[in-house]
Amino acid sequence: MAKTYAISRLRVAATAAILPRLDxxxxxxxxxxxxxxxxxxxxxxxxxxxxxxxxxxxxxxxxxxxxxxxxxxxxxxxxxxxxxxxxxxxxxxxxxxxxxxxxxxxxxxxxxxxxxxxxxxxxxxxxxxxxxxxxxxxxxxxxxxxxxxxxxxxxxxxxxxxxxxxxxxxxxxxxxxxxxxxxxxxxxxxxxxxxxxxxxLGLPAGVTAATGMDALTHAVESYVSALAYPETEGWGVAATRLILGNLEQAHRDGSDMAAREAMLLGSYLGGMAFTRAGVGYVHAIAHQFGALYHLPHGLANAILLPFVLEASRPNCDQRLAQLARLVNLPCDRDDDDALATAFIARIRQLNAAMAIPTTVEALRAADFDRIIDAAFAEAHGTYGVPRYFEWHDAFTLLRRLLPEPGAATT
Ligand SMILES: [Fe+2]
Structure with a gap:
C-alpha cells in the first residue's frame, strides 16, 4: 500500500509557514x-x-x-x-x-x-x-x-x-x-x-560544468519545492535564466568574463533560493553517491536532475512549465505537459553538450537499499519534494543510472 507520508507532509507544512518570516x-x-x-x-x-x-x-x-x-x-x-x-x-x-x-x-x-x-x-x-x-x-x-x-x-x-x-x-x-x-x-x-x-577564468571545463549544474539544481529544486515562496521563486527564475543562458558558453570558453560573471550571479541567486526553500531528491540521492562513491557533488546532481524531474511528474509539471515560461524556453506548445517535457529535454541537452554522462559508473545494485534508505531519511520531512517517491520509484530511477543494462540483478 502506498504510504501517505503524513508526518513528512506536516513537517514540511510547518516549515513552509515559518520560512518566509525568518530573518x-x-x-x-x-x-x-x-x-x-x-x-x-x-x-x-x-x-x-x-x-x-x-x-x-x-x-x-x-x-x-x-x-x-x-x-x-x-x-x-x-x-x-x-x-x-x-x-x-x-x-x-x-x-x-x-x-x-x-x-x-x-x-x-x-x-x-x-x-x-x-x-x-x-x-x-x-x-x-x-x-x-x-x-x-x-x-x-x-x-x-x-x-x-x-x-x-x-x-x-x-x-x-x-x-x-x-x-x-x-x-x-x-x-x-x-x-x-x-x-x-x-x-x-x-x-x-x-x-x-x-x-x-581558469576553472577547468569539467569543474565549470559540474559546479554550474549544481547551481542549476539549486535553482530548479527550490523552485518546484513546496517550501518556495515569492522571493525564492524570483531568485530561482533569475538563476535559471542566467545559468541556461551562460553555462554552455562558460564551459566552451572559460575566458569569457561576461559568461563567468553571469554564472557567479546565477550561483549566488540559486543559493539565495535554496537556503530558504530547500532542495529535493536530486540532492538527497547525490549526497549518497558522494558518500559511497566519492562522486563530485555537482556531477552527481547533473546526472540525477533530469531523471528525478522525470520521476516527479506529473506533480512537478505545473511548476516546471511555469519556470519554462518565465525563462522563455522555446516550445511548440504552451500546455504544462509540453513545457515540462521541453524543460527536462533542455537539461539533458545541456548535459550532453558538456559531456556529462547519463549513468553513474560506480553505481552497484547491491547498494540500492542503503542509498534509498539514506536519501529518504534526508529528504522526507526536510525537503518540499513535489512528489513523494515510493521505494520502487527510487529503485527504478537508480536502475536507469546503472552503467550496464541488467546490472541491477547482479
Ligand atoms: Fe548542491
Whole structure:
C-alpha cells in the first residue's frame, strides 16, 4: 500500500509557514572584475586589523589569492593564512582552524575558495565564537543553535556552483562515522562577499560544468519545492535564466568574463533560493553517491536532475512549465505537459553538450537499499519534494543510472 507520508507532509507544512518570516541576512555584495579587491579595501577601511584567511593549498599555489592578500597588507591589515582545508573538510580541520584563529588573535575571517573553504570558515568562525565542537551545532533539525555571532565574516567564491557565500549552512564531515553533517544557522552568513569573475577564468571545463549544474539544481529544486515562496521563486527564475543562458558558453570558453560573471550571479541567486526553500531528491540521492562513491557533488546532481524531474511528474509539471515560461524556453506548445517535457529535454541537452554522462559508473545494485534508505531519511520531512517517491520509484530511477543494462540483478 502506498504510504501517505503524513508526518513528512506536516513537517514540511510547518516549515513552509515559518520560512518566509525568518530573518535571514543578505550580505553586502561586490560584483564584477576585481570586486574581490574592492571587498578587501572595504574590510580594511572598516577598521579590521587581523584577518584569518581560510583557503586551500591548490588555490594559493595558483596565485588566486595574491592580489587580495596584497591589498589587505598594503592597507595595514595583518593576515594569517589557514590553507589546510581539503575537499569535504572534517571536524579535525575545523578544530585546527579554530586553534589558528585563537593563536593569531583574528578579529575577522575571510574565506576564499569553493564550497569547502567557505563552509569550513563558517564552521571555524561560529564554533570559535560559541566555544564548542562543530558536532554541537550540527543537525538538519537543530536550526540556529549558536548563541553568539561569530567575528565579522567575508567570503569570495572561486567556483560558480555551491552558492555557499550566501547560504546559512556549513557541511562538515564526521570522517570517523563516514557521514556529512550540516550546521544550519543564519549566523553563518558572511556580512560581505565579492563575485569576481576574474577568479573563475581558469576553472577547468569539467569543474565549470559540474559546479554550474549544481547551481542549476539549486535553482530548479527550490523552485518546484513546496517550501518556495515569492522571493525564492524570483531568485530561482533569475538563476535559471542566467545559468541556461551562460553555462554552455562558460564551459566552451572559460575566458569569457561576461559568461563567468553571469554564472557567479546565477550561483549566488540559486543559493539565495535554496537556503530558504530547500532542495529535493536530486540532492538527497547525490549526497549518497558522494558518500559511497566519492562522486563530485555537482556531477552527481547533473546526472540525477533530469531523471528525478522525470520521476516527479506529473506533480512537478505545473511548476516546471511555469519556470519554462518565465525563462522563455522555446516550445511548440504552451500546455504544462509540453513545457515540462521541453524543460527536462533542455537539461539533458545541456548535459550532453558538456559531456556529462547519463549513468553513474560506480553505481552497484547491491547498494540500492542503503542509498534509498539514506536519501529518504534526508529528504522526507526536510525537503518540499513535489512528489513523494515510493521505494520502487527510487529503485527504478537508480536502475536507469546503472552503467550496464541488467546490472541491477547482479
Ligand atoms: Fe548542491
Amino acid at each position: 535571514i541576512p543578505t550580505p553586502l555584495s561586490f560584483v564584477g572584475a576585481d570586486s574581490s579587491l574592492a571587498l578587501c579595501r572595504m574590510m580594511a577601511s572598516s577598521g579590521l586589523q587581523r584577518v584569518l584567511v581560510v583557503t586551500d593549498k591548490a588555490l594559493l599555489s595558483l596565485g588566486l589569492a595574491d592580489d587580495m592578500l596584497a591589498t589587505l597588507k598594503e592597507a595595514g591589515v595583518a593576515v594569517e593564512i589557514f590553507s589546510d582545508v581539503e575537499p569535504d573538510p572534517g571536524f579535525e580541520i575545523v578544530l585546527d582552524g579554530i586553534a589558528r584563529l585563537k593563536a593569531f588573535g583574528a578579529n575577522a575571517v575571510l574565506a576564499i575558495g569553493g564550497g569547502s573553504p567557505i563552509d569550513c570558515a563558517k564552521a571555524i568562525n561560529l564554533c570559535h565564537a560559541n566555544d564548542c565542537h562543530p558536532r554541537e551545532l550540527a543537525g538538519l533539525w537543530l536550526y540556529a543553535r549558536a548563541r553568539k555571532p561569530g567575528l565579522p565574516f567575508y567570503a569570495v567564491p572561486t567556483t560558480a556552483g555551491t552558492g555557499s557565500e550566501v547560504t546559512m549552512a556549513a557541511v562538515i564531515s564526521d570522517k570517523q562515522a563516514g557521514v556529512k553533517l550540516s550546521i544550519i544557522d543564519p549566523r553563518l552568513l558572511p556580512i560581505g562577499i565579492a563575485l569576481d569573475p576574474k577568479l573563475t
